[in-house]
Amino acid sequence: MTGRLAFDVSHLLAGGLVLISFMLLYQNRLYSLLNVFALQAIVLALSVAWQAFVQGAPHLYITAAIALIFKATIIPVALHRIIVRLGIHREVDTVVGIGPTMLAGIALVALSMVVMLRVTSEADSLAREDLAFALSVVLLGLLMMVTRGNAVSQVIGFMSLENGLILAATGAKGMPLVVEISVAFSVLIAFIVIGIFLFRIRERFDTVDLEALDRLRDDRYRGGRL
Amino acid sequence: MNAITVSGVTFLLVIPVMAAAVLAVLPGYRLSAGLNIAAAFLTLLAALSLFVWKPAPGPYILVDDLNIVFVVLNCFVGFTTSVFSASYIAHELETGRLTVVHLRFYHAMYQVLLFAMNLALVANNIGLMWVAIEMATLTTVIMVGIYRTEAAIEAAWKYFILGSVGIALALFGTILVYMAARPVVGEGQDGMVWTVLIQHVSAFDPALLDLAFVFLLLGYGTKVGLAPLHAWLPDAHAEGPTPISAVLSGLLLNVALYAVLRFKLLLAANPGAIAPGPLMAAMGLTSLIFAGFMLYRRHDIKRMFAYSSIEHMGIIVFAFGMGGPLANFAGLLHMTMHSLTKSAIFFTVGHIAQVKGTQTIADIRGLTVTHPMLGWSLVAGVIAISGLPPFGIFMSEFLVVSSTFARVPLLAIPLVAGLLVGFAALMLRLQGLAFGEPKGSSAPVQASYLPMAAHLGLVLTAGLYLPPPLVTWFQHVASLLG
Numbered sequence: 001m002t003g004r005l006a007f008d009v010s011h012l013l014a015g016g017l018v019l020i021s022f023m024l025l026y027q028n029r030l031y032s033l034l035n036v037f038a039l040q041a042i043v044l045a046l047s048v049a050w051q052a053f054v055q056g057a058p059h060l061y062i063t064a065a066i067a068l069i070f071k072a073t074i075i076p077v078a079l080h081r082i083i084v085r086l087g088i089h090r091e092v093d094t095v096v097g098i099g100p101t102m103l104a105g106i107a108l109v110a111l112s113m114v115v116m117l118r119v120t121s122e123a124d125s126l127a128r129e130d131l132a133f134a135l136s137v138v139l140l141g142l143l144m145m146v147t148r149g150n151a152v153s154q155v156i157g158f159m160s161l162e163n164g165l166i167l168a169a170t171g172a173k174g175m176p177l178v179v180e181i182s183v184a185f186s187v188l189i190a191f192i193v194i195g196i197f198l199f200r201i202r203e204r205f206d207t208v209d210l211e212a213l214d215r216l217r218d219d220r221y222r223g224g225r226l
Numbered sequence: 227m228n229a230i231t232v233s234g235v236t237f238l239l240v241i242p243v244m245a246a247a248v249l250a251v252l253p254g255y256r257l258s259a260g261l262n263i264a265a266a267f268l269t270l271l272a273a274l275s276l277f278v279w280k281p282a283p284g285p286y287i288l289v290d291d292l293n294i295v296f297v298v299l300n301c302f303v304g305f306t307t308s309v310f311s312a313s314y315i316a317h318e319l320e321t322g323r324l325t326v327v328h329l330r331f332y333h334a335m336y337q338v339l340l341f342a343m344n345l346a347l348v349a350n351n352i353g354l355m356w357v358a359i360e361m362a363t364l365t366t367v368i369m370v371g372i373y374r375t376e377a378a379i380e381a382a383w384k385y386f387i388l389g390s391v392g393i394a395l396a397l398f399g400t401i402l403v404y405m406a407a408r409p410v411v412g413e414g415q416d417g418m419v420w421t422v423l424i425q426h427v428s429a430f431d432p433a434l435l436d437l438a439f440v441f442l443l444l445g446y447g448t449k450v451g452l453a454p455l456h457a458w459l460p461d462a463h464a465e466g467p468t469p470i471s472a473v474l475s476g477l478l479l480n481v482a483l484y485a486v487l488r489f490k491l492l493l494a495a496n497p498g499a500i501a502p503g504p505l506m507a508a509m510g511l512t513s514l515i516f517a518g519f520m521l522y523r524r525h526d527i528k529r530m531f532a533y534s535s536i537e538h539m540g541i542i543v544f545a546f547g548m549g550g551p552l553a554n555f556a557g558l559l560h561m562t563m564h565s566l567t568k569s570a571i572f573f574t575v576g577h578i579a580q581v582k583g584t585q586t587i588a589d590i591r592g593l594t595v596t597h598p599m600l601g602w603s604l605v606a607g608v609i610a611i612s613g614l615p616p617f618g619i620f621m622s623e624f625l626v627v628s629s630t631f632a633r634v635p636l637l638a639i640p641l642v643a644g645l646l647v648g649f650a651a652l653m654l655r656l657q658g659l660a661f662g663e664p665k666g667s668s669a670p671v672q673a674s675y676l677p678m679a680a681h682l683g684l685v686l687t688a689g690l691y692l693p694p695p696l697v698t699w700f701q702h703v704a705s706l707l708g
Contacts, residue, residue: 119433127405138398142391154387161394168401174413175404177353181397184357188364192386 006054010171013047014133017167018109021140021160025105026098030083030152034076037156041072044163051170060170063182067166070186071159078193079152096147108139130171137164159189233281235289235348237272238297241265242341250334255319255326258333259312265337266301266308269344273301283421288350291703296347296484299562303476303569304340306677310573311336311469313674317580318467323373332372332467339365339473343481352400353418355485356393359449362478363389370466381461388448388458396445396485402438403492406430423492432498439502442489443509449482451536452543453513463532464585468576471528475535476569480561483539487546487707494549494708503547510544511637513537514644521651526585527575530655531568534611537648538564544641545626546707548633554704556625563618563685564611570681571607574600577673582666587655592664597671603678605660610685612652613645618688 020040027033045068052060094101116132141161145154162185169178245265252258276297280289289297315332318324324332339362346358367389371382400418407417410429416422427435448455463471486506493502517537524530542564545557578593578600579585593601610617623645630638 115437119437131402131405135398138394145387145391151383158387158390158394161391165394165397165401168398172401172405172408174408174417175401176415176418177351177357180357181353184360188360188390191364191368 006050010047010050010054011129013043013050014130014167014171016043017047017163018133018136018140021137021144021164022102022105024144024156024160025101025140025147028094028098031080033153033156034079034083037160038072038076040160040163041067041076044166045072047167048170055173057174059179062179063166063170066182066186067163070190071163075159075189075193079155082193083152094147095149101143101147105140105143108143109136112136112139127171127173131168134164134168134171137161137167140164155189155192162189234272234275234279235281235287237275238269238301238344238348239341241269241272242337242344246334246337246341249337250330252330252333253326255315255329258330259308259315262333262336263305263308263312266305266340269340270298270301270305273297273344283350285415285419286351286354287348288421289348290706291699292487292706293347293484295558295562295699295703296480297344299480299565300343300347300477301340303565303681304343304473306680307469307472307476307569307573308336310472310576310674310677311467313672314467314469314576314580317672321580324467328372332369335365335369336469336473339369339478343477346481347484350420351415351418352403352420352423352488355488356397356400359396359446359481359485360393362481363393363449366462366466366470366474366478369470370462372467373465375465377461378465381458381465385458385462388455392445392448392455394445395441395448399438399441399445399489402434402441403489406434406438420488420492424495427492427495428497430496430499432496432500435493435496435499439489439493439499439505443486443502443505446482446485446489447509447543450479450486450543451513451539452509453516453536453540456513456517456536459536460529460532463535464526464529468528468572468579471532472569472572472576475532475572476565479535479539480565483542483546483561486543490546491706491708503549506547507544507637508547510540510542510547511640511644513540514544515540515640515647518644518647518651521648522654524655525587527579527587527590527659528572528585530587530652531571531575531611534648534652535564535568537644538568538611540644541623541626545629548626548630549708550629550633551701551704552625552629553633554707555700556622556629558700558703558707559688560619560622560626563622563688566681566685567607567610567617567619570678570685571604571611573678573681574603574607577671578604581669581671584666587659589666590659591666592660592662594660596664596666596668599675600671600673601660603675603682605656606682607678608652608656610682610689612649614649616686616689617682618685621689621692 017040020043023036027036045064048060048064048067052064112135113132116135117128138161141157141164144157148154148157166182169175169181249258249261276289276294315329342358342362346355349355349358367382367386370385371378404417407423407430410426411417411422451459463474490502493499513536517533520533521530542557542561545553582590593604610619613619613623627638627642630641
C-alpha cells in the first residue's frame with residue numbers, strides 16, 4: 001500500500017463528509033434529511049474502516065461497525081417511526097433561510113481551514129487536513145442545530161456534529177479510548193431518542209390517538225419546537 | 227497493574243455502582259431512600275480514607291492533593307443531599323408528583339450520578355474524564371425531566387442540547403490535546419494520561435494547545451454555567467426535583483470547573499502557549515455581572531438561586547483566572563463555601579416550595595412567621611450566599627477582592643460592582659420572602675433540618691475560624707494551581 005493512495009482515499013472520504021454536511025443544510029423534508037444523514041453515517045463508517053486498515057488498528061473496526069449499524073440503520077429507522085407517529089414528516093422549521101445558512105456554512109468551512117492549517121503547521125499533512133475537515137463537519141453540525149427549530153432536525157444536527165468528532169478521533173493516529181468514546185456517544189444518542197420522544201408520547205398522551213397528536217403539534221407550534 | 231489494586235478509590239467508585247444496581251430493582255421507597263443514604267455515607271468514608279491512604283497514580287486513576295478536595299466535597303454534599311432527598315421524596319409521593327416506579331429510577335440515577343462525578347474527579351486519563359462528565363450530564367438530563375411536565379421536558383431538552391454541544395466541543399479539545407502530545411510522548415495511551423502530559427507539556431506545540439484550550443474552555447465552560455453559555459442552567463435548576471438542583475449547583479458545576487483547571491495547569495506549564503488566566507477571568511467577570519443583573523427580574527425562587535449559582539461560579543472562575551497563591555486560595559475556599567451554602571439554600575427552598583405548593587416568589591411571603599425554622603434558615607442561607615459576615619463566603623469574597631486590588635486594581639471595580647448588584651437583588655427578594663404579611667399555606671412541614679443546619683454550621687464556622695490544617699492544605703493546593 002503506497003502512502004499516496006492511503007492519503008487520497010482518506011481525504012476523499014473526509015471531504016465527502018463535509019459535502020454531505022452541506023447537503024444536510026438544504027434538506028427541507030424530514031424524510032430526505034434522515035436519508036442524507038444515513039448516507040453520512042455510511043461514509044463515516046467507510047472512512048473509519050479505512051483508517052483502521054491504514055493504521056493497522058483493528059479496534060477501529062468496532063467504531064466503524066457502530067457507525068454502520070447504529071447510526072446508519074437503527075437511528076434513522078427509529079426516527080422515521082417517530083416522525084410517522086408524530087405526523088410531522090413535512091416540516092423542517094428553519095429559523096434562518098436556506099441561502100444565508102449555506103453562506104454561513106461556507107464561511108465556517110473557510111474558518112476551520114484557516115484555523116486548523118495555521119495551527120497544525122508542524123503536524124503531518126494527513127492529520128492536519130483530516131482535522132480541518134473534522135472541524136468543518138463539527139461547525140456545520142452546530143450551524144444546523146442553531147438554524148433548525150424542531151427536535152428531530154436538531155438531533156440530526158447533533159449526530160452529524162458527532163460524526164465530525166469521530167472523524168477527528170480516528171484521524172488522530174493511535175488515539176486511545178476511541179471505541180469507548182464512540183460507544184459513550186451512541187448511548188447518549190440512544191437515550192435521547194428513546195427517552196425524550198417515546199416518554200413524551202406514552203406518558204403525557206396516554207393513547208396515541210389523532211387528537212392527542214394534534215394537541216402535541218399545537219404545542220409544538222406554540223413552543224416553537226417539539 | 228495499579229488500576230486493579232484495591233484502595234479507597236475502588237470503594238469510591240464501586241459502592242455507587244453497586245448501590246445503583248440494587249436500588250434499580252428494590253421496591254419500597256423507604257428502604258431505598260435509606261439505602262441511598264447508607265451508600266452515600268459509605269462513599270463519603272471511602273473519600274475520607276484517601277487522606278491517609280492515597281493510591282499511586284495509574285494510567286486511569288490519579289489521586290493528588292488537588293482532587294481530594296473536590297472528591298471529599300463531592301461525597302459530603304452527595305451524602306447530605308441524600309438525607310434531604312429522603313424527606314423531600316416522601317412528600318412528592320404523597321402529592322403524587324412522582325410514582326414508586328419513578329422513585330426506583332430516581333434513586334438508581336442518583337447513585338450513577340455520584341459515580342460519574344467521582345470518576346471524573348479521579349480520572350487521570352483525559353478521555354476517561356470526558357466520558358465520565360458525559361455520563362453525569364446524561365443522568366442529570368434524565369433527572370431534570372423526571373416530572374414530565376411540559377416545562378420539565380422543555381428544560382431537559384434545552385439542557386441536553388446545550389450540554390451535549392458543550393461536551394462535544396470539549397471532546398474536540400481533548401482530541402487536539404492528544405494531537406499536540408503525540409509527537410512528544412508517542413502514540414497510544416500515554417498521550418492522554420494527565421500525569422504524563424504535565425511532565426512533557428513544555429515541549430508540545432503551543433499553537434495546537436491554545437486552540438485545544440479554547441475548545442475545552444467553551445465546552446466544559448458550558449457545563450460550569452459561564453455566561454454566555456449558561457442558558458440551560460436556570461431551567462434545569464427550576465424544573466427538576468430540588469435535590470437535583472442542589473447537586474447540580476453544589477457539585478456538577480464544580481466537576482466541570484475541575485476539568486477546566488486541569489487543562490489550565492497544562493497550558494500554564496507550556497512557555498509558548500497563551501496564558502489561560504485572562505480568558506478565564508474575562509468569562510468569570512462577564513458571568514458575575516450578567517447574573518447579578520439577571521437576579522432582579524426573577525419570579526421563580528429556584529430560578530433565582532440558579533442565577534446566583536452562575537454569579538458565584540463566575541467569581542470562582544475569575545479567582546482561578548487571576549491565579550497566584552492568594553487568588554487560588556480564595557477560589558478554592560469560595561468554591562467549597564458556595565457548594566455548602568447553595569445546597570443548604572436549595573434544601574430549604576425545596577421544603578418551602580413543597581409546603582407553599584408554588585415556586586413563584588410573589589406567592590411566598592412572611593416565611594419567618596408561618597414556618598420559623600424554614601424562614602430563618604432561608605434568611606441565614608441568603609445572608610451567607612450574598613457575602614455578609616460572619617459567614618465563610620464573606621471571607622472568600624474579601625480575599626478575591628483584595629487580591630484583585632493588589633494585582634489589577636482596575637478589574638476590582640467591575641468585580642465589586644457585580645458583587646454589590648447581586649447582593650442588593652438577593653436582599654430585596656429576601657425581605658419579601660421571609661418577612662411581612664404571611665401569604666400562602668401555613669400547614670406544618672415535615673422537613674429534615676439536619677442537612678441544612680450542618681451545611682450552614684460549617685459555613686459559619688469557616689467564617690469565624692478556619693482550622694490551621696485546612697488553611698495549610700488549601701495553601702498547598704493553591705500553590706499547585708500556579
